[in-house]
Ligand code: IMP
């Protein structure tokens with residue numbers, strides 16, 4: 001495992017994201033929707049730096065992927081608060097092909113939020129294939145499988161305080 005982002009770098013990146021978001025939504029209230037399970041660490045760190053009146057909702061997206069291959073995507077909105085008439089910011093751990101973010105935004109739009117934007121901690125370089133861009137990005141990373149700070153491999157490593165790339169032999 002090779003460390004790509006140390007805890008101090010992650011801290012700075014989250015501060016940067018928070019500044020952008022505080023600036024964009026200045027004077028408005030916000031509903032932050034975290035994508036389970038990968039966004040939990042970012043969500044906890046980020047919302048404590050947001051200064052507007054804030055609600056938190058959760059959605060679950062599971063793609064059943066065990067390697068870098070994407071599997072079938074399942075979305076559950078059972079834990080979601082009502083988004084009608086709200087400014088909504090969707091938070092995910094990583095933007096890879098973009099299909100998860102695209103599907104989630106389509107799903108959330110059905111609840112008629114006033115606005116819907118997105119923030120991700122990481123964006124993988126050169127992988128985008130869906131017609132969507134995240135509005136806020138913490139870090140651009142190379143096309144490698146990464147774990148830590150919420151991101152998993154086979155449900156492990158979410159607790160690491162850094163982001164590390166796994167070697168092919170570890171996948
Ligand atoms: P996308 O739909 O291809 O953009 O993939 C996004 C989802 O796949 C993320 O929410 C992650 O759960 C997962 N994912 C993509 N790349 C990685 C990775 O390098 N490590 C861990 N999970 C990943």
Ligand code: MG
Nearest residue numbers: 036037038093
């Ligand atoms: Mg995920």
